[in-house]
Amino acid sequence: MxxxxxxxxxxxxxxxxxxxxxxxxxxxxxxxxxxxxxxxxxxxxxxxxxxxxxxxxxxxxxxxxxxxxxxxxxxxxxxxxxxxxxxxxxxxxxxxxxxxxxxxxxxxxxxxxxxxxxxxxxxxxxxxxxxxxxxxxxxxxxxxxxxxxxxxxxxxxxxxxxxxxxxxxxxxxxxxxxxxxLDAPIVKTDDYIQLIHRGPSPAYSKIRNDTFRTLTTNPLFHRRVSEASLIRLLNAIAWMLHDAKDKSRPSSSRQSVGPSSAFQTSLDDISQIAVTSSPSASRGRSRALTATTDGSETNASEPGTYVQGMNVLAAPFLYAARSEVEAFVAFHRLLTKECPGYIRGAMDGVHRGLALVDKVLAIVDPKLSLYLTSKGLSAEIYAFPSVLTLCACTPPLPEVLRLWDFLFAYGPHLNVLCIVAQLIIMRNDLLGSPSPNKLLRPFPALQADPIKRTALAIIKMIPDDVYAEITTHAL
Incomplete structure (x- = not known):
């Protein structure tokens, strides 16, 4: 493919x-x-x-x-x-x-x-x-x-x-x-506002459980991006994913989730949407909590839904963008066109990416791969957040942005190689540690330039069929 x-x-x-x-x-x-x-x-x-x-x-x-x-x-x-x-x-x-x-x-x-x-x-x-x-x-x-x-x-x-x-x-x-x-399309501001006015999405309770934990140790992010902004963005994305999923179902099984009156506000009150504490909003959150479990069993052919970790993946977009709408269209494009497999079903795309981290490491550095395996460390254990969030979970945020410049230029699928590159960079420390899991939880501070250089070297070392798997693993 x-x-x-x-x-x-x-x-x-x-x-x-x-x-x-x-x-x-x-x-x-x-x-x-x-x-x-x-x-x-x-x-x-x-x-x-x-x-x-x-x-x-x-x-x-x-x-x-x-x-x-x-x-x-x-x-x-x-x-x-x-x-x-x-x-x-x-x-x-x-x-x-x-x-x-x-x-x-x-x-x-x-x-x-x-x-x-x-x-x-x-x-x-x-x-x-x-x-x-x-x-x-x-x-x-x-x-x-x-x-x-x-x-x-x-x-x-x-x-x-x-x-x-x-x-x-x-x-x-x-x-x-x-x-x-990202080849992002036009999205009108009014369309984004309408998504906000629809009220809590079926994933609203999950979103509220995630947003307050987003990049908690990163003062740069919290000086620029409010939790309310992150909630609005994720709730709008959740509505888009819900609508796409609903359209893919037979008409007889479609569910209708109506708007909440607490969210039918004027444009002047948009900034308060996510933090309102009115009784109707509480009822909306309660209803959303029930709706969150609906349709949790999905198959690989259905569109994705909100998954834990999307809050971290959305954070760099809000930090870099000049408006929420810009962040919204870029984030939605990434999820639906570049890595839909990361949010679909049981996040099969993420698990394929993790398996590829192990496979590529075994090709480019067999000694390190065997050592980590002997300690019971597979990518499923230490690299899940890095695969799902395109390394956005690893500070500092300015280095994440520089790494994303590279990933968006040549494909987010190259994040798999960037994770292997981080392991290669810290190779001596890992091999010299009796407990390498302590070094991998969390990863050391991100350094975009060395990671890119190492990833480019890895590209030349892996077979064509493995590279082909990497390019399609997130689809």
Whole structure:
């Protein structure tokens, strides 16, 4: 099975592996500001000031948009680019960007279907794009309409130079690069608000049991992201997953979960949705607790549901995004297109990923693999959170963001190799410890650059059939 559309395989890494210092890059995108709907109060006006549309096709005179050029070039339909939407974040969030006027961007480009999962080979890039910075390509779009070449250059730019950010991991371009690489569609702010207004989802009680424990030791995250924001995002995602699952069932067995009156609030009160304590909200939570167990038995063909750990997986999106809607569309795209197997049924995709961690480690470092096995340590024991959350469970958060830049550029499936890379990096400590489980609970602090370099070396060491398993294990 070929790799997902936004997850190119080893072929796309060829230029980097062959010429590690000559890779220039990038893909990109366009936006034009769209004024938000007319609000009723000055407070709402401030809250919605950042409304804009990443990917709305820019028009230069009568020239066709980049999206139109891409469609004509590929002879296939592509959705428009992801949207930058107004922020609904809590006002206590420190350093939030949602009230800042965004830069003028041009129209967005998207990933094209990835190549077959063979060993690395050279792929064409755009010479003009190679000479441009990532930020300029985000602003101006691919030169000469060369979408495919610019996108490949973008991936190599992310791999070779990374995305510019400060010491806290904050970047004005990161979320837009992620949305482009994930091939995220447009989601209107009103659609997100409607999901919130539907009230507690069937998974609401699970969400409330998880959110307060999200990255509890990470002050950077909690200064910027409120628990209320995380609850709203996860509840909206849970509704989307519930609806998809409900549509897949026969009409006679579908369940209807109506909205809760406690959540039918005005736009001005959205920030208080998740923390309301009214009796009707309590009844909604009680009803959601009962509904959470409905349909817990799923099969591999059904869409996924909310699972414990999704709160940690959602956290970096909220931290990096300028609005909840941006985080929502990127997170939903990741779950439903890149790793649906992680949240479907008994999380079979996660267990396949864990088995692959063991398999790859046995190939690249038999001695370490045998030693861990002799201590009763398999990936199921020490790597489950790292597989499920794409290493987001391991601090520091700025390093997680840098690692995710790499994963979204070349496929979240490469997280399996990144976990093995962490084991290789701490190899001497593990082999010298009589109790290696203490070193693996939790993993040492994440270091994105050494992990990426080691993962790239591992790619060249594993057989094609094993790599093919890695590219499809999360689907």
């Amino acid at each position: 070929p790799a997902p559309a936004s997850s190119p395989s080893r072929d796309g890494l060829g230029p980097y592996l062959a010429h590690p210092h000559n890779s220039h890059v990038f893909a990109s995108s366009t936006t034009e500001l769209n004024p938000p709907p007319s609000p009723r109060t000055q407070r709402t006006i401030r809250k919605l000031q950042s409304a804009h549309n990443l990917g709305a096709a820019a028009r230069f005179g009568n020239a066709p948009s980049l999206i139109a050029q891409q469609r004509l070039h590929n002879l296939q339909d592509r959705p428009p680019s992801p949207s930058r939407q107004p922020s609904n974040r809590s006002p206590q969030r420190h350093r939030a960007n949602s009230d800042a006027r965004p830069p003028q961007l041009s129209a967005s480009i998207y990933g094209t279907p990835g190549p077959s999962s063979r060993r690395p080979g050279l792929k064409p890039t755009s010479t003009a794009a190679n000479e441009m910075s990532l930020e300029r390509l985000i602003r101006d779009g691919p030169p000469a309409g060369d979408v495919d070449g610019a996108l490949e250059s973008a991936r190599l730019k992310v791999l070779d130079q990374g995305i510019k950010s400060d010491s806290d991991g904050m970047s004005s371009t990161r979320i837009y690069v992620w949305l482009i690489l």
